[in-house]
Amino acid sequence: MLPDLTDLNTFRSLLKQAPGPDRETLRNAADRNAQLTKPPGALGRLEDLAIWYAGWRGDARPSVTAPQVVVFAANHGVAAQGVSAFPAAVTGQMVANFRAGGAAINQLARACGARLDVLALDLDRPTADFTLAPAMSGDDCLAALRAGWGSVDPASDLLVVGEMGIGNTTSAAAICHALYGGEAADWTGRGTGIDDAGLRIKTGVVARGVARQAAGAADGLDLLARLGGREIAAMAGAIAAARVLRIPVVLDGFICCTAAACLHDVCARALDHAVAGHQSDESAHAALLERLGKAPLLSLGLRLGEGSGGALAVNIVKAAVACHSGMATFDEAGVTGG
Numbered sequence: 001m002l003p004d005l006t007d008l009n010t011f012r013s014l015l016k017q018a019p020g021p022d023r024e025t026l027r028n029a030a031d032r033n034a035q036l037t038k039p040p041g042a043l044g045r046l047e048d049l050a051i052w053y054a055g056w057r058g059d060a061r062p063s064v065t066a067p068q069v070v071v072f073a074a075n076h077g078v079a080a081q082g083v084s085a086f087p088a089a090v091t092g093q094m095v096a097n098f099r100a101g102g103a104a105i106n107q108l109a110r111a112c113g114a115r116l117d118v119l120a121l122d123l124d125r126p127t128a129d130f131t132l133a134p135a136m137s138g139d140d141c142l143a144a145l146r147a148g149w150g151s152v153d154p155a156s157d158l159l160v161v162g163e164m165g166i167g168n169t170t171s172a173a174a175i176c177h178a179l180y181g182g183e184a185a186d187w188t189g190r191g192t193g194i195d196d197a198g199l200r201i202k203t204g205v206v207a208r209g210v211a212r213q214a215a216g217a218a219d220g221l222d223l224l225a226r227l228g229g230r231e232i233a234a235m236a237g238a239i240a241a242a243r244v245l246r247i248p249v250v251l252d253g254f255i256c257c258t259a260a261a262c263l264h265d266v267c268a269r270a271l272d273h274a275v276a277g278h279q280s281d282e283s284a285h286a287a288l289l290e291r292l293g294k295a296p297l298l299s300l301g302l303r304l305g306e307g308s309g310g311a312l313a314v315n316i317v318k319a320a321v322a323c324h325s326g327m328a329t330f331d332e333a334g335v336t337g338g
């Protein structure tokens, strides 16, 4: 069902040619929404969410029964610069924790009824420190994109992608700074909780990385290779696969949205199948969501990653779709319309 990803240009064209939502289903779902036993608009954004979901699924009365969460993990050479409050070894240790069921995402995936897959990407081979060399070669980046592309279960009906990679808020900040300009400090936040001195170092690393890598980059995919990490590329690959398969996506925090931003830079329609699950406490996430034109469903002060905010928001999508598909119409219930 999914075409093979042979090279980065194939990836770019698949993204640009991917089908949109089903227009007729969108009309039918909007018609149904107008007949449900509530004042028009009384379910607020839940109504838009259900119609959006219906359109992507091609089913005017859908249900969400098979959500999937995929967490990708990778190590970053830039972590050696002292940009995180935790050592790089935590990435691999957390992968073991995911596999043992002990992390937050294990609980949140279960709480929203999602299956959870964990994909560790060459943990013993960190990407290059991008202040010194491009983080990944084009081939390395393609391999990570392919890992994400192949991780999406075509039978799933809602996707959350999450990440684990000590140092990856530095990588994400650099990509955003390269994509959107401004100052390095505008995009650099505290990640796992670095102090003021750490934040100064991190901001300098982001500035130097962008100064060194961004010139001559063709688009967001080029920047993803030069400044990204394997888990960020894999998230981009999975979000793109879901777009081609018409599986709606719930985006997580700053790092996940940065992966999405790389696709958005290639094609403005690339994220039409995605909603923002939440606004994280990472300082640049709000500005990034604005660039992507996405309003978050939740804002709970999370700053974890792992797909945690996305998994939480799956409950909201499920609830929206349950109302849309399960409620009676005015006619069915014998309720007098307005």
Ligand SMILES: Cc1cc2ncn([C@H]3O[C@H](COP(=O)(O)O)[C@@H](O)[C@H]3O)c2cc1C
Residues within 6 Å of the ligand: 083, 084, 085, 086, 090, 094, 163, 164, 165, 166, 167, 168, 169, 170, 190, 191, 192, 193, 304, 305, 306
């Ligand atoms: C125990 C632990 C569990 C985590 N789960 C996600 N992250 C989050 O923190 C990291 C990004 O922050 P920075 O760029 O500051 O390293 C990522 O691995 C992210 O997923 C974690 C971090 C830690 C320490």
Ligand SMILES: O=C(O)c1cccnc1
Residues within 6 Å of the ligand: 169, 190, 191, 192, 252, 253, 254, 255, 256, 280, 281, 282, 285, 302, 303, 304, 305, 306
């Ligand atoms: O926004 C996020 O997802 C985030 C923020 C801090 C650390 N890890 C992830």
